Amino acid sequence: MIDKTVPDTARAVAGIADGSTVLVGGFGRAGQPVELIDALIAQGARDLTIVSNNAGNGDVGLAALLAKGRVRKMICSFPRQHDSWVFDRLYRAGEVELELVPQGNLAERIRAAGAGIGAFYSPTGVGTQLAEGKETRTIDGRDYVLEHPIRADVALVSALAGDRWGNLVYRETARNFGPVMATAATTTVVQVDRIVPLGSLDPEAVATPGIFVDRVVAVGERRWLDAGAFVGGVDVDGNPLAATAADAPEGAHR
Amino acid sequence: MTTRISRDALAARIAADIPEGSYVNLGIGAPTLVANFLPADQEIILHTENGLLGMGPAPAADAVDPDLINAGKQAVTALEGAAYFHHADSFGMMRGGHLDVCVLGAFQVSQHGDLANWSTGAPGAIPAVGGAMDLAIGARSVYVMTDLLTRTGEPKIVAACTYPLTGVRCVTRVYTDHAVLDVTPDGLAVRETFGDTTVAWLAEVTGLTLLDATGTDASEVA
Numbered sequence: 279m280i281d282k283t284v285p286d287t288a289r290a291v292a293g294i295a296d297g298s299t300v301l302v303g304g305f306g307r308a309g310q311p312v313e314l315i316d317a318l319i320a321q322g323a324r325d326l327t328i329v330s331n332n333a334g335n336g337d338v339g340l341a342a343l344l345a346k347g348r349v350r351k352m353i354c355s356f357p358r359q360h361d362s363w364v365f366d367r368l369y370r371a372g373e374v375e376l377e378l379v380p381q382g383n384l385a386e387r388i389r390a391a392g393a394g395i396g397a398f399y400s401p402t403g404v405g406t407q408l409a410e411g412k413e414t415r416t417i418d419g420r421d422y423v424l425e426h427p428i429r430a431d432v433a434l435v436s437a438l439a440g441d442r443w444g445n446l447v448y449r450e451t452a453r454n455f456g457p458v459m460a461t462a463a464t465t466t467v468v469q470v471d472r473i474v475p476l477g478s479l480d481p482e483a484v485a486t487p488g489i490f491v492d493r494v495v496a497v498g499e500r501r502w503l504d505a506g507a508f509v510g511g512v513d514v515d516g517n518p519l520a521a522t523a524a525d526a527p528e529g530a531h532r
Numbered sequence: 533m534t535t536r537i538s539r540d541a542l543a544a545r546i547a548a549d550i551p552e553g554s555y556v557n558l559g560i561g562a563p564t565l566v567a568n569f570l571p572a573d574q575e576i577i578l579h580t581e582n583g584l585l586g587m588g589p590a591p592a593a594d595a596v597d598p599d600l601i602n603a604g605k606q607a608v609t610a611l612e613g614a615a616y617f618h619h620a621d622s623f624g625m626m627r628g629g630h631l632d633v634c635v636l637g638a639f640q641v642s643q644h645g646d647l648a649n650w651s652t653g654a655p656g657a658i659p660a661v662g663g664a665m666d667l668a669i670g671a672r673s674v675y676v677m678t679d680l681l682t683r684t685g686e687p688k689i690v691a692a693c694t695y696p697l698t699g700v701r702c703v704t705r706v707y708t709d710h711a712v713l714d715v716t717p718d719g720l721a722v723r724e725t726f727g728d729t730t731v732a733w734l735a736e737v738t739g740l741t742l743l744d745a746t747g748t749d750a751s752e753v754a
Binding site: 358376404 | 597599620665666
C-alpha cells in the first residue's frame with residue numbers, strides 16, 4: 279500500500295539538510311506553505327537557498343525563516359514589497375544574496391527541471407541587465423537568452439486537498455507555483471487543508487498527479503486565512519491589509 | 533504646459549481601443565484602472581499572471597478571499613467562465629503570443645519602443661522585476677500608460693532609455709496624459725492629441741522628431 283501521508287508537519291520536513299535548495303510555493307501569501315515553513319524553522323536547517331516568487335511578507339512564513347538567518351540566498355522575481363521589511367533589512371546588510379529572475383523565466387526554469395529539459399531559449403529579458411553574461415541566440419529572426427533549469431532538493435507546496443497517493447487539487451489563485459514546483463525537487467512535501475480518501479478526488483480535476491509528491495500532511499483549515507492575516511496584499515481601497523491576526527476583522531474570508 | 537487629461541480619462545481612452553473578445557493583462561498600478569472603463573456589455577477577458585483568466589472586480593470588503601488575488605495581490609473575484617492555471621501556463625500565455633493586449637506603466641519609453649519600467653537603477657535600491665519583462669515581450673500589443681512628463685518635468689518619452697531596460701523594441705503604443713503615440717518603423721507617430729496639445733509642442737518637450745499621424749485612422753498606423 280502506498281501511503282505518502284505523514285502525521286504532522288515536523289515529520290513532513292524531517293531530513294532537510296543544511297545547504298539545501300528549497301522551492302517554496304506561493305504568490306504573496308496565496309499558496310504560501312506557511313505551516314511547513316514554520317516546521318522548517320523549528321527543524322533548524324540553515325544555509326538554505328530559497329526559490330520563491332517573493333521574499334516574504336510581514337513577519338510570518340518565509341519572512342520568519344529569513345529573520346532567523348537560515349537563508350543564504352533568495353532566487354525570486356519580486357522581493358521588494360510594502361511589507362518585505364525583513365528581506366529588505368537583510369539584503370541591505372549584505373546578509374542574504376539575491377538572484378533576480380523574471381517571473382515567467384522563474385516558472386519555466388522550475389518547469390524545465392521537472393520535465394528533464396537541459397536548458398531553454400527564452401525571449402524574456404533579452405537586452406536587459408537580467409540577461410547579462412548569458413548566451414543568446416537568434417532563432418527565426420527573434421532573439422532569445424539561454425536559461426537553465428532550477429532543480430531543488432526540496433519543494434514545499436500548499437494545496438487544498440490531497441489523498442494518500444499524493445494527488446492534489448488546489449484552490450483558486452493559490453495554485454500559482456504549486457504544480458510546477460512539485461515536479462522539480464528530489465523530495466516534494468505538500469501541506470493540504472485536508473487529506474481525503476483515495477478515490478474521492480475527481481481524476482479530471484487533479485492538478486498535481488501523485489507521482490510528483492513524496493509527503494502529504496494535513497494542516498486543517500488555515501487559521502491565518504480565517505484570521506484575515508492577508509499580508510502581502512491590500513484591501514479593496516488599496517490600503518495594506520492587516521499584518522497581524524490581532525489587527526484583522528474576524529471572519530474576513532469565505 | 534498644454535492640456536492634460538486625468539488618469540481616469542486616460543484609462544477610459546485606452547479601454548476604448550480594446551475590442552470585444554480580447555484577452556488582456558492590465559499589470560499592476562494605474563493600468564488596472566482601465567478595467568473600470570471596459571464596456572459591461574462586451575466580453576473582454578482579463579488575465580492576471582498569478583493564474584486566472586476571467587478576473588472580475590474587487591469583492592465587497594466582507595467577501596475578501598485570500599486565495600483569490602490579482603498580480604498586485606489585491607483581492608479580486610472570478611467571473612462566470614473563469615479558469616485557474618499554474619504559473620508556467622500563465623507565462624506561456626504571454627510568451628506564446630496568446631495574450632492580445634497588455635497595458636504597462638513606464639519610467640521611460642524610447643523612440644524605438646524600448647521600455648524601462650522595473651528599476652531606476654538607483655544605488656541601494658532593491659531590484660524587483662516580477663512579470664514585467666515577460667509581459668513586455670509577450671503580448672501582441674503592448675500599450676504603455678504614463679504621464680508624458682515626470683514630476684520634475686523631464687520627458688518620459690526619450691531618444692534612448694537611461695534606466696535599465698524591461699524590453700527591447702517591445703512597445704506598440706504609448707498613451708500619455710497629453711497625447712497618444714504609436715511606435716512605427718519610421719519613429720514615433722503622434723496619433724491623437726488632447727485639448728490644445730500640438731505635435732510641435734510634443735516635439736519640443738521631448739526633443740524628438742515626431743511624425744504627425746493625427747487625423748489618420750488608427751488601424752493604418754498601428
